[in-house]
Amino acid sequence: MTEWIYQPAAAQASAIRQKQVSSEELVKACLRRIEKVNPRLNAVVQILTETALEQAREADRALAQGGDCGPLHGVPFTLKDAIEARGVISTGGTLGRARFVPGEDATVVKRLRNAGAILLGKTNCPELGWAWESDNLIYGRTNNPYDLSLSPGGSSGGESAIIAAGGSSFGLGSDAGGSVRFPAHCTGIASIKPTSGRVPRTGHFHGPGGVLDPLWQIGPLARTVEDLSLVLRVISGVDGSDPAIVPAPLGDPRDVDIRQTRIAVYTNDRIVTPQPEIAEAVKAAARAIEAAGARVEERLPPGIEQT
Numbered sequence: 001m002t003e004w005i006y007q008p009a010a011a012q013a014s015a016i017r018q019k020q021v022s023s024e025e026l027v028k029a030c031l032r033r034i035e036k037v038n039p040r041l042n043a044v045v046q047i048l049t050e051t052a053l054e055q056a057r058e059a060d061r062a063l064a065q066g067g068d069c070g071p072l073h074g075v076p077f078t079l080k081d082a083i084e085a086r087g088v089i090s091t092g093g094t095l096g097r098a099r100f101v102p103g104e105d106a107t108v109v110k111r112l113r114n115a116g117a118i119l120l121g122k123t124n125c126p127e128l129g130w131a132w133e134s135d136n137l138i139y140g141r142t143n144n145p146y147d148l149s150l151s152p153g154g155s156s157g158g159e160s161a162i163i164a165a166g167g168s169s170f171g172l173g174s175d176a177g178g179s180v181r182f183p184a185h186c187t188g189i190a191s192i193k194p195t196s197g198r199v200p201r202t203g204h205f206h207g208p209g210g211v212l213d214p215l216w217q218i219g220p221l222a223r224t225v226e227d228l229s230l231v232l233r234v235i236s237g238v239d240g241s242d243p244a245i246v247p248a249p250l251g252d253p254r255d256v257d258i259r260q261t262r263i264a265v266y267t268n269d270r271i272v273t274p275q276p277e278i279a280e281a282v283k284a285a286a287r288a289i290e291a292a293g294a295r296v297e298e299r300l301p302p303g304i305e306q307t
Contacts (some may be wrong), residue, residue, distance in 0.1 A: 106203025
């Protein structure tokens with residue numbers, strides 16, 4: 001089963017529907033992987049072994065009986081500890097909530113469950129989600145799976161670490177200034193910060209509102225861009241609770257004619273110089289986009305020198 005845990009979530013869902021692998025087998029494989037790597041990573045802080053296995057068995061029974069399958073039927077996922085799940089301790093990394101157990105799922109969790117996904121556990125984050133690493137007084141520090149002396153980033157570092165290590169098919173984090181994007185960078189996976197107003201934040205700690213409200217969003221982390229597109233489609237849309245969320249049509253990326261696009265690219269913002277390997281990766285991506293037909297220009301964002 002080891003080969004399945006590194007497959008994209010979309011491929012896992014397809015394999016489950018085609019009965020090439022069962023949800024129970026996949027969930028067990030991920031739980032075994034968590035058991036093996038988590039003592040060194042400290043990424044998963046609440047593990048829902050029995051609940052996840054029972055839900056996986058139910059997913060397999062439903063499939064055998066010809067029930068309707070959502071786009072993530074039987075696929076396991078994890079959740080940043082700032083996003084609430086019913087009946088699971090949700091601390092947000094702060095001692096004042098060390099034993100807090102919410103009675104409701106966050107909107108995004110309800111939507112993933114309705115799509116058939118199975119929650120494996122909660123992952124570590126810094127206190128209140130405000131740090132570039134994932135360390136707090138409740139659970140301690142999370143380590144990078146590629147080098148235990150390094151951080152997997154923050155604030156969604158527990159998510160990035162366990163997804164990169166093969167313990168979870170995908171997950172959700174939250175991002176104001178880089179908190180899904182930076183951890184994905186640190187561990188070599190993919191993430192996206194959705195457009196403001198697209199994904200409800202109901203059930204996130206801290207909640208919507210305040211002067212920073214337009215800056216932060218809940219977004220997916222996964223090993224492939226394809227999975228980001230799939231998960232974003234599931235979690236998007238008005239929920240009637242978060243007042244900042246608006247009807248925002250989500251098109252199919254495959255409908256974009258790249259030959260009609262203009263892409264601005266830069267490798268040095270003149271504030272912090274990146275490592276040569278990072279600059280070369282950006283240049284390689286730009287060359288690939290240009291070869292596909294886009295118009296690529298090297299250009300800094302206007303006004304960046306005032307940052």
